[in-house]
Amino acid sequence: MSYPIIGLVPLTMCLAIPAQVQEFLEDSMIIADFGRGVKREVSIALLGEELKVGDWILIHTGYAVSIMSQEEAMESLALWEELWKSEEEAKKSFGES
Numbered sequence: 260m261s262y263p264i265i266g267l268v269p270l271t272m273c274l275a276i277p278a279q280v281q282e283f284l285e286d287s288m289i290i291a292d293f294g295r296g297v298k299r300e301v302s303i304a305l306l307g308e309e310l311k312v313g314d315w316i317l318i319h320t321g322y323a324v325s326i327m328s329q330e331e332a333m334e335s336l337a338l339w340e341e342l343w344k345s346e347e348e349a350k351k352s353f354g355e356s
Contacts, residue, residue: 275319276339277332280312291318294336295343 278291278301287304303310303323310316315332316323327335 275317277335278318280310280314
């Protein structure tokens with residue numbers, strides 16, 4: 260597979276997922292709720308902004324990289340839900356469980 264190149268740096272895409280702040284822990288760590296019953300410890304060390312329980316953040320590789328509005332989070336989660344449903348339908352089509 261080839262990737263577009265600008266200069267000598269290949270362009271690739273990174274993935275970030277919205278989550279809601281549930282609880283503050285020690286050492287710039289929080290519990291984040293990703294929905295569907297998934298909660299994980301996430302670092303907020305890269306954020307220079309104040310957070311509160313209930314805020315929505317964008318997570319990449321275990322780090323909160325930005326704060327987002329609830330509207331943006333709901334829009335993004337709706338797209339993720341569509342992807343999950345498509346994956347589930349594809350698995351059923353191929354006889355996987």
